[in-house]
Amino acid sequence: MTEAKTTTISNRPVVTIKLATTSDELMQCYMLRAAVFMGEQHCPYWEEFDGNDYTASHLMLYVDGEPAASMRIRWFASFAKLERAIILKRYRSYGLFIPFVNWAREFCRKKGYSKAYLHAQHRLWPIFERMGFRKVDDRIFHFSDHEYGAFVCDLDVDEKTMPTVFTDPMVLNRPEDRLEMPGILEVSMDRGASNPHADWIERRTN
Amino acid sequence: MNTMALSIGGETVTTKLAMRMEDSLQAFAVRAACFIGELDVPYSEEFDGHDFGATHIIAYVGEEPAGTLRVRWFQSFAMSERLAVIQRFRGHNIGQLLLERARKLAESRGCNMLYAQVLPADVKYWEKQGWRRLVAEDASTGDKRIVAVVRAVDPSKPLPDVEAPESVVLRREAQLDASGLPLGTASN
Numbered sequence: 001m002t003e004a005k006t007t008t009i010s011n012r013p014v015v016t017i018k019l020a021t022t023s024d025e026l027m028q029c030y031m032l033r034a035a036v037f038m039g040e041q042h043c044p045y046w047e048e049f050d051g052n053d054y055t056a057s058h059l060m061l062y063v064d065g066e067p068a069a070s071m072r073i074r075w076f077a078s079f080a081k082l083e084r085a086i087i088l089k090r091y092r093s094y095g096l097f098i099p100f101v102n103w104a105r106e107f108c109r110k111k112g113y114s115k116a117y118l119h120a121q122h123r124l125w126p127i128f129e130r131m132g133f134r135k136v137d138d139r140i141f142h143f144s145d146h147e148y149g150a151f152v153c154d155l156d157v158d159e160k161t162m163p164t165v166f167t168d169p170m171v172l173n174r175p176e177d178r179l180e181m182p183g184i185l186e187v188s189m190d191r192g193a194s195n196p197h198a199d200w201i202e203r204r205t206n
Numbered sequence: 207m208n209t210m211a212l213s214i215g216g217e218t219v220t221t222k223l224a225m226r227m228e229d230s231l232q233a234f235a236v237r238a239a240c241f242i243g244e245l246d247v248p249y250s251e252e253f254d255g256h257d258f259g260a261t262h263i264i265a266y267v268g269e270e271p272a273g274t275l276r277v278r279w280f281q282s283f284a285m286s287e288r289l290a291v292i293q294r295f296r297g298h299n300i301g302q303l304l305l306e307r308a309r310k311l312a313e314s315r316g317c318n319m320l321y322a323q324v325l326p327a328d329v330k331y332w333e334k335q336g337w338r339r340l341v342a343e344d345a346s347t348g349d350k351r352i353v354a355v356v357r358a359v360d361p362s363k364p365l366p367d368v369e370a371p372e373s374v375v376l377r378r379e380a381q382l383d384a385s386g387l388p389l390g391t392a393s394n
Binding site for chain 1: 236269292
């Protein structure tokens, strides 16, 4: 599911979606949000960068290698919250939104989350309803100048493959958007276990 | 940390140099809002690979990052560029404040010339602020022509007429800018 190249035919743009895993990718994510929320929607800096960026996962979407869209996911105990989803203005006619949300849902599902939750701006309600989200209740609330409703969508978690405490430990160590592929720590197993800090136990007993 | 006293809607306007990662992100966010959000500049052009060899000055209205300016240091001059002020804070001379902060910083470093590249339509404004064209026909061809302007860091010590055009290899720097896609952006 990682690095999903959805279109590679002829001269159509190559769309790549991945988890932001480097500081450069994180910066790209923040800058896209600054462009859309601060530049276009006039959101103040401190509302946009609200202190939750370092407790979240960030998804990046690229069009021909250029940062085009991003989304933030926060992990609550019983649901994953999709938020701060944006597409840069010049890419809005590309039909990226639905594939991007679907990728995010699939990401949450593979992590074992059975619910995706989001706050949808009022104007986007029909789109989310068509995508299988339903309103949590009748409340309408507003923040940063927009009206929102809470939506939720059930995800069909595979009990056999979802990560649990009984999953192979080295699978849990893998990059989270590539749980099906061996990660760098599995390569490190070739070095064997020399237990270089074995002596350090005395420090703790003193 | 402050240069000129200024306040907008009861909020004090201050400037500071980016010293921490969060400061730099604020500077970058202001540029992203203005250049990517408003002017539709692609990300890889806006963040051109020079940001980590430069000094960033940020202007705040109260606690809110409102403007930024990047200064790059060359052997014989300081280049001010990427001047951006968030839309709702425009019209309060925040740009002036940032340029003055850059001038003072250059002064404290013993630099005696500021250099900038501006749009032809803006040259008159810059001339009013004490800048002058390097050479009348210096601008490159094409739609997005730019005009190089310079000013003395210390207004009481004007640049000798002969010094400016010859002493600085400007075109090469400009070309470096144009082709300065950050390494590694193609390898997603």
